[in-house]
Amino acid sequence: MSEASETFEFTSQNLERCQDYLKRYPTKQAAMLPVLHVAQEQHGFISKEVETAVAEVLEVPEVEVHKVVTFYTLFHRHPVGRHQIRLCMNLACWLRGSDCIKAHLEEKLGVASGGTTSDGKITWEAVSDCMGACEDAPMMQLDKDYYDELTPEKVDQILEKETA
């Protein structure tokens, strides 16, 4: 798991990216999501300290940042594993066997959905949203990529290759 640090400061390069985002909108607050994405990329999750830094960049009250962070599911509020898996449990994936993949991941990773493996490597979750890849059901997202037509064997291969 990423270290829960006491302080957070944007790197100068990331601060520049934030400034660039700010130019795209007529209000500063509108850069909220892009700036939060940059912050999470740098820090791994959005801590209280990160919220403060984001509020400073956007010149909005911290509570505005907090409201947004708690609303959107892709922002983590606690440290997560180095890799993240989201398994789709919506209709098309369920019709093609996502239940079985879920059971396999549970067993393989030794932790229930929503948890992180004991070595801190992988955080995984079975999610109710359709991820827009029903043609490839059952599917999951691992970090930035989508993985298609999963079988337990395929999941094992993917985990071995991508999270070794």
Add this chain to the structure above:
Amino acid sequence: MPLYTLISKDFYNEDARDANWYKQNRQGFEGAEKAFEMSPEDIISEVKTSNLRGLGGAGFPTGIKWGFVPKDSGKPIYLAVNADESEPGTFKDKYIMTWDPHRLIEGIIITCWAIKAHVAYIYIRGEYVRPYEHLQRAIDQAYEEGILGDKVMGRDFKLDVYIHRGAGAYICGEETGLLESLEGKKGWPRLKPPFPAVVGAFGSPTVVNNVETIAHVPEIIKQGGQWFADLGCEKNGGTRLMCVSGHVNKPDVYEIQLGTPLYELIYDHAGGIVDGKKMKAVIPGGSSAKVLTAEEADCDCSIEALQAAGSMLGSGGVMVMHEDTCMVKALQVITSFYAHESCGQCTPCREGTGWLLRTLNRLLRGDGHPSDVDTMLDLSGNMQGTSICALSEAAAWPVESFILKFREEFDYIARHGRSMVAEKQSVPA
């Protein structure tokens, strides 16, 4: 009718990601060139003639929507392209952004010229990291080539296009939830009216259109509104991308002419039902659309025909279920999604979705009561017409239609504590 390739020709063609290839091989940006010779009013009237209807779900006529933008508000005008693609069963916009991004950019240029906008935001769902990267690369190239920027294609017209990445919330696909999210807030939908075309992003007139809607615009301008209208059927012009998933042999995205029979799409193009099984039910327009029995699904794919069949073409997400599907469990899967995604502003939606889910969970655990079935029907009735946005109805329609059409399965599980259908869910080999 055979499949058509008006906007899907270049899916899986890596070359098409290059602006110059698009120019040389697809008469790329000639639609925009032509549009610049036309007045904005003429473009809008061409799009009205085309019978292009919004492809994000509601099917609103695109030209008419553009015409709602006030002429002299004195405020900047925005285009917001809806790339949230989060309606369950829908996966088409991903293909356009990944494989044919310059067609989308060209559509944006023409649309912005027509509505007099100088900034377009593309709101893309956060999970779409790779589609975002492809689209951003295409936008960067468009700036380098002078296709976007201070002088669009050498004209005295300025246009900036920015991608805005979402962060995991279905409700941000609803157009006013999207606008709130774009402004850096929670995606809480707004009461309408005012409609976004009058008061949208940052208090300014904003046209919100789906990715695919915009991607159709270049060909309409190139080949004419009447030509596009003639490709489709009455009141519903052109072609559209249909996303077929579930128990079919070839789940995929298929471009059809409007008016193509739904059976043809499922049986001929998508290869029919897996394992030679019988079709039991189809959700024809994303999970918010009412479910159809196999018999009811014997109709054409058009907004009007599906409405007449008692459902909707919605976002074009066709989810097919075969005879072994437990409809109670299928409804529970759908309902857990809506319960999770309700933004919580309106009591009937927030409480209703939670209540429905708990009831379905109880039924599936074997702890149901025969009266649960009617209670769910009552509840779904109360969730309609009482809330700020259409999510509440989107959650109620599946419940109502599943129960009305497959009532015996619900009554059975409520009485006997187990599913009537032997669940034979298996992972395809």
